[in-house]
Amino acid sequence: MQKRKSHTKSRNGCLNCKKRRVKCDETGPPCGNCAARPWELTACSYPGHQPLPIRRPKPQRLSLCSISSPSPLTLSSTASTNRLLELELLHRWTTHSWTSFSAIPECHAYLTSHLPRQALSNPYLLHAIFSAAATDLALNTTSPHYLHAALTQSTLATTAFRNTITHTTPDNIDLLMYFSSLTAIVSFSTPLPGTHIIDRVLTYVEMILSSIRMAAGHIDWLLASPCPAQAAVRDYAVDLSLLDILDLETKRAIGLMNDVSKMVTVGGTPAIDIWAYKLAVGQTKYCFAETRLKNYYVNLWTVAGMEFVEQVRRQEPVALFVVLFWGVLVDRAAKEPGDWICGRSGVEIVEVVSQMLLKGEIGGMKEVREGIAWTRREVALEALEGCVWEGSGVVGEV
Numbered sequence: 001m002q003k004r005k006s007h008t009k010s011r012n013g014c015l016n017c018k019k020r021r022v023k024c025d026e027t028g029p030p031c032g033n034c035a036a037r038p039w040e041l042t043a044c045s046y047p048g049h050q051p052l053p054i055r056r057p058k059p060q061r062l063s064l065c066s067i068s069s070p071s072p073l074t075l076s077s078t079a080s081t082n083r084l085l086e087l088e089l090l091h092r093w094t095t096h097s098w099t100s101f102s103a104i105p106e107c108h109a110y111l112t113s114h115l116p117r118q119a120l121s122n123p124y125l126l127h128a129i130f131s132a133a134a135t136d137l138a139l140n141t142t143s144p145h146y147l148h149a150a151l152t153q154s155t156l157a158t159t160a161f162r163n164t165i166t167h168t169t170p171d172n173i174d175l176l177m178y179f180s181s182l183t184a185i186v187s188f189s190t191p192l193p194g195t196h197i198i199d200r201v202l203t204y205v206e207m208i209l210s211s212i213r214m215a216a217g218h219i220d221w222l223l224a225s226p227c228p229a230q231a232a233v234r235d236y237a238v239d240l241s242l243l244d245i246l247d248l249e250t251k252r253a254i255g256l257m258n259d260v261s262k263m264v265t266v267g268g269t270p271a272i273d274i275w276a277y278k279l280a281v282g283q284t285k286y287c288f289a290e291t292r293l294k295n296y297y298v299n300l301w302t303v304a305g306m307e308f309v310e311q312v313r314r315q316e317p318v319a320l321f322v323v324l325f326w327g328v329l330v331d332r333a334a335k336e337p338g339d340w341i342c343g344r345s346g347v348e349i350v351e352v353v354s355q356m357l358l359k360g361e362i363g364g365m366k367e368v369r370e371g372i373a374w375t376r377r378e379v380a381l382e383a384l385e386g387c388v389w390e391g392s393g394v395v396g397e398v
Contacts, residue, residue, distance in 0.1 A: 012043045021313075022203075030162075033283055056145055085149065090116065097129075097136040099338030101181060103293045104236060106228035114226055118175055124164060125175055128182040129159035135186050136340045147190065158171075167341050173218050174227035180211035185341055197345070197352050205301045209309070212302050232293075242289035249391045253374045256320055257281045259367045264318050266311070271318040271326040276311065280304035280322050287329050294336060297329035317362045324353045324375050331379045345380045358384060 008381045012032050013024025024031050029044035098111040134150035137143070161179065168176060184207035207397035215222050223230045243251075261271040261281055269278040283303040290296045300322075301309065311319040331346025333339055354372045362368050371390035376382070 007311075012046065014046050016044060018047075020206075022199075025156060030158075081205055085131060089130045089137075089149075089153075092133040092137055093129050096338065097133045097340070100136075100185070100295070100341045101132075101178070103295055104228060104232055106231040108225065108369055110228055115175075115178060122164075122172075122175060124157050124160035125179050125182075127153045127160055128179050128186075130156055131186050132182045135189050137341060139340050150186060150190060154183070157183070168214060168218055168221075170218075170224065173215070173221040174225035174229070177211055177215055177227065179220065180207065180214070184208050184211070188345075189341055189343070198315070198323075198346050200311065200345075201349065204308060205309055208298060209301060209306065216343070234294055238286070239290075240286070243286065243290075246289055248287060252391050253389075254285045254325060256367050256371045256374075257284065257325060259343055260321050260362070260365065260371070261318050263365070263367070264362055266316060266318060276304055276307035277318060277322075280308045280319070284325050286330070295333055297326065300326055300329075315356065316379040317357065317359075317360050320353050321359075321362070321368060321371060324350060324357065324371060327353060328375050328378045347381065348373050350379045351381055354381075354384065354387075358387070 010025050013028075014029065014034060016034050017024035017031060021109070029046070031044055034044040048262070049062055087116060094112045094116060098108075101111055102108060116129065119129050131150050131153035134146045134153055138146035138150055157179075165172070165176070183353040184204055187207065188200065223233065245253075258272065258281060261277055264271055266274060266277070272281065280300060280303075283300050285289070287297050290299075308319060308322075327346045327349030329346070330342050330349060334342035334346055354376055356373060357363055357368055369387040370389055370391075371382055371389040374391065376384065379391060
């Protein structure tokens with residue numbers, strides 16, 4: 001198994017990071033990890049010290065005196081110019097950025113009208129929208145300064161959230177859901193330099209699962225809210241017959257997940273007999289078939305849950321083999337019109353995970369090498385030596 005790059009261990013990290021077994025930047029409270037998970041409302045504290053009050057810097061408007069922009073505006077550090085940037089970001093959100101958060105047609109009115117209007121009276125949400133729009137611009141323009149704007153607005157969003165939100169209510173359940181999605185996407189799309197792709201994926205997944213748990217505890221509130229959740233449940237129920245119309249080659253390829261999970265054991269038990277793996281394999285295959293909903297690839301993690309997340313964190317081979325196919329789904333999402341979130345993340349996932357698998361304990365299996373060959377071909381990566389896709393009309397178990 002390929003080892004991750006060595007790094008300096010965090011000796012004085014906060015208790016939350018130690019509990020989650022992630023590296024703490026030791027800059028808190030709150031540290032960067034705790035600041036990125038604001039909905040948990042858990043104080044960031046350090047061992048050997050009394051819990052410290054969370055530092056809440058006074059929100060300040062972004063100074064644009066050093067920011068250049070492709071827009072025709074002449075920018076300065078005045079309050080009016082700051083407002084011009086905010087207008088630019090709001091315009092970007094309503095004309096482009098929102099599309100990456102839209103799963104069904106009913107999302108359009110909610111994301112372009114209702115959510116921005118609610119944000120006007122909820123600063124944490126407004127700054128989160130600004131941060132997402134600035135991230136979109138940072139990834140799609142040549143100006144490097146939008147990234148600074150994205151990170152600044154993200155900090156302001158987190159600060160405003162901690163200052164104003166104390167509990168979930170029927171009136172804010174949908175706003176909190178979208179706020180957490182915005183925060184997770186900005187974190188995923190603006191990784192720290194040198195961040196391993198697996199760590200990056202798992203950080204994003206944990207943030208999404210945290211918000212899902214919040215929503216699951218108040219599902220009636222969410223379905224009664226103005227967001228399109230009710231339409232999604234009513235009109236887009238799981239339809240396993242969609243698997244039948246997949247092309248034969250795709251059926252053969254995704255069937256390899258079944259083959260490998262039957263042959264490889266985890267803790268002495270065939271992986272396919274472990275519920276988390278069964279869910280992960282089944283949901284990943286269904287994600288290939290579900291084309292009615294945009295961004296459906298995220299549902300692998302919401303269905304498979306934290307047990308599967310922990311297996312990926314341990315770099316368990318069968319779990320990584322599933323993630324290999326998930327990388328293809330992420331790459332396909334990146335090719336959807338209007339998507340700015342995924343970028344080359346899917347390609348990076350397939351590149352890194354395929355190398356890890358090939359050098360690991362199941363790398364010699366014919367089925368694994370076939371899976372590596374197919375996934376690399378799907379994301380336009382060069383073939384690896386010894387990995388050949390022998391796909392045919394013979395359909396494996398789907």
